[in-house]
Amino acid sequence: MARCLLMVLGLSVCLLCGAWAAEQENGEGSRVGLQLGAWRPTSSGVRRQIKSTWPYVALTYSLHAGEGETPLALLLDWTGRKNSNTQSKVTQVDLLAVVRQGASADREGKSHFYWTAGIGPLWSRVEDMGNKTTRIRAAGTVGIGWAWQRRLGLELRYQVGSSKFNTGALLALNLGF
Structure with missing residues (x-):
């Protein structure tokens, strides 16, 4: 399963890099980004069992909206932690x-606050004392962000999964390419 996950992530990176290269040739703005940060489970039991702060990485792909439309982005994110x-x-x-x-075209290149919300599927694997549980469930997120410029920002989000292992807060640095 880990090989399959790595293969899917590798393919996603290749597709995003290809989309970015095509945009650069067409002279369009950058749509591909990376988020790096820390994720913290809200359940104290999970923090004691695993660790209190987990690394967080996400690839983002912005779907530019037309004038007056709300910008949409796709996030493929990963977080995880092990406690031996x-x-x-x-x-x-x-x-x-x-x-x-709040992240509209007229604000590109200017510092501004924005709010964000989203939904999608969540794949999770929990290993506890040799027992492995793998599930696909629904996830949602809501948060605020501060964009310093078009390609740099900071985002604070609360993410809800379908179990205590998948619910928590994250702080991420947004980097655009």
Whole structure:
């Protein structure tokens, strides 16, 4: 399963890089981005069992909206953590369709706040004392962000999954290419 997940992530990276290269040839603005940050489960039991803060990585692809329309982005994100002491490991991958209100074309290149919300499927694998549980469930997210410029920003989001292992807050640095 890990090989399959790595293959899907690798293919996604290749597709996003190809889309970015095509946009550069057409002279369009950058649509591909990367988010790096930390994810923290809201359940204290999960924080004790695994760890309190987990690494977070996401690839983003912005679907530019027309004049007066709300911008939409696709996020393929990963977070996970392992604790050898408790023999526990959690891995989750989401594909979220996210709207960003306040991130309009007239504000590109200018500092501004925006809010974001989205939904999508969540794949999660929980390993606890040798027992492995893999599920695909629904996920949602809501948050606020601050864009310093077109290709740099900071985002704070609350993400809800269908279990205590998939619910938490994240702080991420947005980098556009």
